[in-house]
Amino acid sequence: MHAIYELASGPLLWLAFGLFILGSLYRLITMGRLAIKKDAVVFNYMSPFYALRSILHWITPFASVNMRKHPVMTTVAFAFHICLFAVPIFLCAHIILINEAWQVHWWYIPNAAADIMTLIVIAACIFFLFRRLLLPEVRYLTTASDFLILAAVAAPFITGFWSYHQFPGHAAAGIIHILSGELVLVMIPFSRLSHMLFFPFIRGHAGSEFGAVRNAKDW
Secondary structure (H helix, E strand, O other): OHHHHHHHHOHHHHHHHHHHHHHHHHHHHHHHHHHHHHOOOOOOOOOHHHHHHHHHHHOOOOOOHHHHHOHHHHHHHHHHHHHHHHHHHHEHHHHHHHHHHHOOOOOOEOHHHHHHHHHHHHHHHHHHHHHHHHOHHHHOOOOHHHHHHHHHHHHHHHHHHHHHOOOOOHHHHHHHHHHHHHHHHHHHHHOHHHHHHHHHHHHHHHHHHHHHHOOOOOO
16 A cells, blocks of 8 residues: 555656646647638737736626526536635645655645635536436537546545545555546546646637627626
8 A cells, every 4th residue: 555655746746737737838839720721810819908807707706697697506616626726736734745755835724614615616617517318408419528637637636535534445545636637637637637738728719709709808
């Protein structure tokens, strides 16, 4: 068990970060080239002002008409994304490991708050699962990969919660926690999770086109 932990927290961790960084750069460069190939002036009318206006608007809860029409989905989606990023970055245990390795540390959230945020992520994943199963318009667009991505995202939070509270089998859960987190990192550039990479560019492009060219809002 210790040998597996050393492998997961050592070489495999570096491999996962390497694939994430290189894969993200590859996707951004190739998508940028493809955009120019399809529209040579696609970046010419990008407006920093309208791009930033659009991005800020779409990351503000209930700012758009569609968000206000679907309050439950909006609430769950924002809570999910906030907790999804905040817990791994500001969890005390993670910061301690980073500080031991590189002597770098920053502010962390209380463990009780991290517990609540972890449960929010898990509950949101269950919500998204039933949404895909029960809503016809969503089920029609759902493929097997969507369920696999949902399971992959939930796994680090379920196993992290399990390991932290030392439920039976917590040692194995801890190793699965590390491996599943590494899997998500590797998946980001090469799956639908890549929307986290492209969101600023997509929203910036739409905001620039609507604001600078059409003199309209993109919401």
